[in-house]
Amino acid sequence: MKILVADNDKVKLTLGGIIVGIFTGITVSAFRWSIANLLTIFQGAYKAARSNLILILALLVLLVAVGIFVSKLLKSEPNISGSGIPQVEAQLAGEMELSWWSILWKKFVGGIVSIGPGLFLGREGPSIQLGAAIGQGYSEITHESGAFRRVLIASGATGGLAAAFNAPIAGSMFVLEEVYHNFSPLVWVTSLASAVSSNLIALYVFGLKPVLDVPYKFSMPIGDYWHLIILGIILGLLGRLYQVVLLSMPKLYAITRIPRNLQGLIPLILIVPVGMSFPMFIGGGNGIIISLTNLGTSLTLLIGLFLLRFIFSMISYGSGLPGGIFLPILNLGAIIGAVYAVSMHNLGLLPLAFESNLIIFAMAGYFACIGKAPFTAIILVTEMVGSLKHLMPLAVISLIAYLVVDLLNGAPIYEALKERLNINEKFLNKASKFNDRLEISVFEGSPIEGEYIRDIPFPKDILIVAIYRGESQIIPRGDTVIKAGDRLVTMVNAAKRAKIKRILEELIN
Structure with a gap:
C-alpha cells in the first residue's frame, strides 16, 4: 500500500531552517568580525612589544587572565572545548545532550578571546556549534522533538559553516557527509534553507569577495x-x-x-x-x-x-x-x-x-x-x-x-x-525511557536489496514503521521487498539509538 507523503512537515522545517539560518548568520557574523578585529589589534601589539618590555609583561598578564577566564568557562561547560563538531555529531547521534544557551554564549565569548589573540585555531568549528545551539534553542521554543529537533540542530550547524566561509553548498554537504550522515530530503532541504539565509547575512556584512581570493593565471594542462x-x-x-x-x-x-x-x-x-x-x-x-x-x-x-x-x-x-x-x-x-x-x-x-x-x-x-x-x-x-x-x-x-x-x-x-568524548550516563538513563526515530538509507548493492523484510535479520529492539521510496511512503509488511534507494524509518529506544544505528549500517552496507 502506498500513500503520498504530505509536504506540511517539509514546509514547516524549511521555514524553521530559514529562521535558524538568519539568527545563525547574525551570530556567526558577529563572531567572525570580532575575531578578525581582535587579531588585528593583537598583531599591532606584538609588533610594538618588540622594543617595549612593559608591553611584553602587560601582554603576558592579559593573556594569563584570558586563560583563567576561559578555564572557568570550560570548567562550567566542558562541551565548549575544541571545535565543537564532535559534540554536535554526538548530539545528533543520540549519544549526548547539550545545554544550548550555555553552549551558545560561552562558546561565543570563549571562542573570541581564545582565537583573537592569534592562536592557530579556526572559527568554523565554533561557528558550527554556535549554529547547532541556535537550532536546538529554536526547536525547544517551538516544542519540536525527536527527528524534527535533530534536523533543526543540523540546519543550524549548516548555517554556521556557511556564514563562517561564505560557502552555503559546502556547509550543506559537510553536515550531510560528515556530521549528520543522512541524506533525507527533510535534512538537506532544511539545511540548505538555513545555509542560504545565513550566508546572505554574512555576505551583507562582509561583501561578495571570496574568503580565499587566491589569484591564478592559467588552468593546469x-x-x-x-x-x-x-x-x-x-x-x-x-x-x-x-x-x-x-x-x-x-x-x-x-x-x-x-x-x-x-x-x-x-x-x-x-x-x-x-x-x-x-x-x-x-x-x-x-x-x-x-x-x-x-x-x-x-x-x-x-x-x-x-x-x-x-x-x-x-x-x-x-x-x-x-x-x-x-x-x-x-x-x-x-x-x-x-x-x-x-x-x-x-x-x-x-x-x-x-x-x-x-x-x-x-x-x-x-x-x-x-x-x-x-x-x-x-x-x-x-x-x-x-x-x-x-x-x-x-x-x-x-x-x-x-x-x-x-x-x-x-x-x-x-x-x-x-569517540573520545565522555558520554553522559545520566542522559542515557533518561533517554532509555523514550523511543526515537532512526532513518537508514539502502544503497545500490546492499546485502538486503531485493530481500523480503521478514527474511532480514533486523535487531529485535527496532520497529520498522515506514519505508520512503521516492516521494511515496510505504507501510511495511513481511512480504515488502526492499529496493535500492529506500529509506527505512524505524523506532528505537533513545538510549540505544547510536548502537542500533551502527548495527543497521553494518547489516545494510
Whole structure:
C-alpha cells in the first residue's frame, strides 16, 4: 500500500531552517568580525612589544587572565572545548545532550578571546556549534522533538559553516557527509534553507569577495596532472601524520600535570614570542593562504612556515581551548602545495605560474584526507576561491589523498575525536525511557536489496514503521521487498539509538 507523503512537515522545517539560518548568520557574523578585529589589534601589539618590555609583561598578564577566564568557562561547560563538531555529531547521534544557551554564549565569548589573540585555531568549528545551539534553542521554543529537533540542530550547524566561509553548498554537504550522515530530503532541504539565509547575512556584512581570493593565471594542462598524483600521495602521508599527532596531544598535555581546563595557558603564553617574531603568520591562516605566492621561492621559508603552523596548531588545539582545525588544515594544505610547486620549479619540472593552482588543489586534498569528506572538500574550496575551473584537478587530488589515508587506516578526524568524548550516563538513563526515530538509507548493492523484510535479520529492539521510496511512503509488511534507494524509518529506544544505528549500517552496507 502506498500513500503520498504530505509536504506540511517539509514546509514547516524549511521555514524553521530559514529562521535558524538568519539568527545563525547574525551570530556567526558577529563572531567572525570580532575575531578578525581582535587579531588585528593583537598583531599591532606584538609588533610594538618588540622594543617595549612593559608591553611584553602587560601582554603576558592579559593573556594569563584570558586563560583563567576561559578555564572557568570550560570548567562550567566542558562541551565548549575544541571545535565543537564532535559534540554536535554526538548530539545528533543520540549519544549526548547539550545545554544550548550555555553552549551558545560561552562558546561565543570563549571562542573570541581564545582565537583573537592569534592562536592557530579556526572559527568554523565554533561557528558550527554556535549554529547547532541556535537550532536546538529554536526547536525547544517551538516544542519540536525527536527527528524534527535533530534536523533543526543540523540546519543550524549548516548555517554556521556557511556564514563562517561564505560557502552555503559546502556547509550543506559537510553536515550531510560528515556530521549528520543522512541524506533525507527533510535534512538537506532544511539545511540548505538555513545555509542560504545565513550566508546572505554574512555576505551583507562582509561583501561578495571570496574568503580565499587566491589569484591564478592559467588552468593546469592535462599533461601536468601527474603532479596531482605525487602531491596527493604527499598530502595523504602528511594528513595521516596530522591525525596521529592531533589525537596524541591530550596524552602529551597530560604530562604537564596541569588541570585540563587550565592547559590553554600554555599556548596563550607561547603566542607572545611567536606573535612578536612572526605577527603576519599568526591566527587561523586565511591571510597567509592569500599571500603565499608573494613569499618568493625560498624553500627554507616555506618549510619553516609549515613546521611553525603544524606544531603550534597542535599546541593550540591540543590545549582544549574553544577553536577549530578546519581553517588551519586548509592553511597547512596550501603551504604544502606551495612547497611542492616551488620544489618542482627549482627542478625545472613545473612553471612557477602554476603555484596558485597547486595551493588551491592541495587545500582540498589535505582536508579531504584528514576529514575523509572529499565532496565537502571539493565544494568548499570551489566556493571559497570563487571559481568552478578547478573541479577536475580538485577531484583527482582529493581522491588520491583520501585513498592514501584510507590505506593507512586513518579514520575521519571528527569521528575519531567524537569517540573520545565522555558520554553522559545520566542522559542515557533518561533517554532509555523514550523511543526515537532512526532513518537508514539502502544503497545500490546492499546485502538486503531485493530481500523480503521478514527474511532480514533486523535487531529485535527496532520497529520498522515506514519505508520512503521516492516521494511515496510505504507501510511495511513481511512480504515488502526492499529496493535500492529506500529509506527505512524505524523506532528505537533513545538510549540505544547510536548502537542500533551502527548495527543497521553494518547489516545494510
